Amino acid sequence: MLKRKATAYIKNWMDTKDKKCLVVQGARQTGKTYIIERFAEENFEELLEINFKQMPSAMDIFAGDLTVDNMIMAMRFRFPERKIVPGKTLIFLDEIQECQEAITSLKFWAIDNRYDVVASGSLLGIDYKRASSYPVGYVDYLRMYGMDFEEFLWGMGVSEDMIENLCGYLHSKTVIPEAIHSQMMNYYRQYVATGGMPEVVQKYIDIKDFREVDRVQRNLLQGYQYDIAHYATAEEKVKAEKCYLSLAKQLLDKENHKFQYKEIEHGGRAQKYYSSVEWLLRADMVQLCKRVTDVRFDLDDYARDDFFRAYTTDLSLLMAMKDFSLKQHIVENTLAGNSKGGIYECAIADALYKKGYQIYFYKNDTTKREIDVIIQKDGSVVPIEVKSRNTRANSLKWLMKNNKDISYGYKFADGNIGVSEEGIITLPLYMIAFI
Template identity: 30%
Template sequence: MIFKRKAYELLLEWKKGNGKSAVLIEGARRTGKSTLAEEFAHNEYASSLLINFETAPEAVKSIFNDYRNNVDEFFKYLLAYYGVRLKERDALIVFDEVQRFPVARSFIKQLVADGRYDYMETGSLISIKKNVEDIIIPSEEDKVELWPFDFEEFLWARGDEQLAALIADAFVSKKPLPEALHKRAGQIWREYLLVGGMPQSVNSYLESNDFAVVDATKRRILNLYREDIMKFGGDDASRATAIFNAVPGQLAKHEKKFTLAAAHKNARYREYAGAFFWLADAHMVNTCLNVTDPTVGLDLSAEEDNLKCYLCDTGLLATMAFGDRRKTSNELYQNVLFGKLNINEGMLTENIVAQQLAVNGHRLRFYSRRDKAKSQETMEIDFLLVREYENAAFKQRVSPVEVKSSTRFSTKSLDKFKAKFNKRVGTEFVLSPRVLKKEGDRFFVPLYMSFCL
C-alpha cells in the first residue's frame, strides 16, 4: 500500500531547484525510502530509471567504474542495458540502496553538472566508515530524512485526514476539540502507541486489525536491525547491540537518562561514544542530550555523555517490552489498549513524543539537575525546544516540554524551570491525555497533538 508521507513535500521543494543538486533520502531500514522514491519518480517525471544496488549485477557496476570520465558513454551503455529512454530535464534516475555501491554516490557531482537528468539516492547506514572511505561526498547533495510515521501520517494512513486537520487547527487556534472527537483521537493515539509508525507494521494493522500479526511484523524488523548491527557495526557492533537491547530497561526507570552500566558494568562513555553515534546515524535510536545552560542556542551547553536514548519507533519498543516471550497475543495488546493491563506507559509515552519531535525536525534536548542541598534546583524537563514566543514580539525563546502519561500529575519541575531561567523561557508545554487548555504561558496539550510542536 502507498502511504502519504510528509517527506514528499520536501522532495517537491527540492525538485523546484531545477537540477542544481541531487537528493538523498536517508533513514532506517524499513521506513519506506524505496517506495517513496518510486512513487515520486512515477508522479513527478515523464520517465525514470531505478537502479537498486542491493541487487544490481556486476555488469551495471562496471559501467559506473569504467565510464565515470565520459558521461556521454556512461549514459549510452547504461540506458542500453536497461532498455529505457529518458526525457532530458523531465527524468529521474534513482540510486536505490546507494550505500551498497559508494562509487555511484561519488559520481553524483559529475552527473549533476551534466544537467540532463535529476538524481535521487536512497540509503541507510550512509555515514559508516566503509561507505564513505575513499570517496568524495558530493556537495551537490541535499538530504531528506525519512522516519517512521508520526501520528498525523498514521491518521492519513487510516483514512482520517479530516481528523488530522482538525487536530492541527485546534492546536493553532488553541481551542479544544469537541469531547467526542477528543476521545476518538485519544483512542487512535493509543492504537498508534502499540502499532508504531513503521510502514509495514501500519499496513499489517490496517489489513488484519490484529495486534499479534503486527507484533510478528515488528519482530522481523527488530531481527533485521540486530543483524545489521552485527554485520555493519564493525568494532562498535557488540557495544551497539548492548545499548540497543538496554533501551527498554533504561526508559522504564523513573529517571530515564541512559546509565552505561546497563550495557556493561565497567563501561565508560569514551568507549561507547562510537556505538551511540552508529545507532543514531543508522536512525535506529534517537539520542537526547542534556543541556546545562538552556538558551536559544541549546547545543552550546549540550553534554554528549549525559543523554537519554529512545528507540526510533515506539511500536518496536512495545514489542521489545514483551520480548520475554516468543510472540505476543492480540488479547494482551487489547488489554493494554483498553487499560486492563498495567504496563509502564510512561516509557512508551515519552518515547512516542520523542518520535513526534524527531520526525518534525527537532534535535532532542532535555534539562536535568540534581542538587541535594537545594531542592529548588532539582528538576527534570523532558524536552527543550526553541520556538517563537508571541509575548516577546515573536522572538525565539526556550520552550520546556513535560510529558505525562496519565491525567494526574504535578508541574513542579516546570515551575522551578520558569523561576530559574525566567526571561529565557517562552511558551511552556504539558503533554498529557487531558483536553487542550491554556493558562497564561502554559499550554496543556493532548498527547495526540504532539506532532504539532
C-alpha cells in the same frame, strides 16, 4: 497506498529550476524506496532503478570514467529496454551506500544537469565516509522517518479537513469536544502500539490484528540487528547490538531514563561502549537527548556529551524489544508504573525527532527538578513536560517562575487543552504532532 509528507518535498525538488541530485537518507524500512518508486510512476514516463544490493554487478557502470555520457552509455548497454531520455526518465540509485563510485558520480550528474537523479540508502552516515569524493554542494537532502501520527491518521481514513478542524482547537487554545478527544486518544494509543514503520502501519490498516503487527515489528528489529552485524566493524558488532537491545530496559523499566552503561552488562563503562552508541547514532538507529546544565539559548552550548538518554528512531522498534502484552496495555490504557510514563516520553521524543527537532532535557542536582524535554523553536527555548495522567507539572511551573526568558512551555498529558497563569499550555498527548 500510504500518503507520505515526503512526496510534497520531492515534488518541490522537481520543480526547482537548477536541480541538484536528491539524496533520500534515513533508517532502513522507513519507506524511502517505496515513495520514490510511486513518485516516478506519477511524474515520469520511465524509471531506471538500480538497487546495488540486489544487483551488485551494476557497480560496473561506475567503474570507469564518471562522465555522464559514459554512464548513460553503460546503462543503455546494461538495460537495452530502457530509453533513458532527459526529462522523461528518473534515474534511481537505491542502496547507494554499497557503491562508493556511484556516490562520487552524483557530483557529475548535478553538473551536467540533463538527467533527474535520486539516490537513496540506509546507514549513509557511516558509508559516505568511505566515498572517494563526497559530492558536497551538488546534492539536496531529504531525511525520511517512519510515519508520524498525522500520516497514520491519513492511513486510518481521517481526512485533512478533520485534522484541520482539530488543529483549530490547538490554535485557539479551546477545549476539544469530548467525542473528538476520546476518539483521538484511541487513535493515538493505536499509533503508539503500532509505531510508524510503513510496513507495520499498512499491516495494521489491512487486518487490525496486533499479533500480525507484532510479527512484522520483530522482523524489522531482526533486520536492524542484521545491519549492525553487516556494517559495524568487527570490534563494534557485539557491543553495538547490546547497546541497541538495552534501550527498552533503559527507557521503560526504570524511573530514571538516563542511558546507563551498567544496564548493557554488569560493570559496563562508557570507555567500552560510547563508541558503539556513536555508531548507532550515525546509523540512524538511535537519537540522543542530551542533558543541559542551563535552560537558555543556545542549548547546545550547555549540552553534556557524557549524560544523555537514547531513544529508538521509531516506536515500532521499541515495541519489538518488549513482550506483546505491552501493546495490549497501551491500546486498552491499562499501563502502570514506570512503563506508562516511559512509553509516552518515548512517543513525544519520537514525534519531535520526526519533526526535525534536536531534543534535550534538564535536571538540577540541587533542587532535583527535572524537565523531560526541551527544544528550540523560532529562536526561543521551549520546555516540555510529559504526563501519562493529567497531573501537575511542578518542575515546569518552577522553571517558568525562575526563568523570565521562557515565555511558554508545554505539558502533554492524557487530558484536554488548557492554559495556566504561568504560561503552561496543557495539550493532549496526540497534539505533539501539530505544534
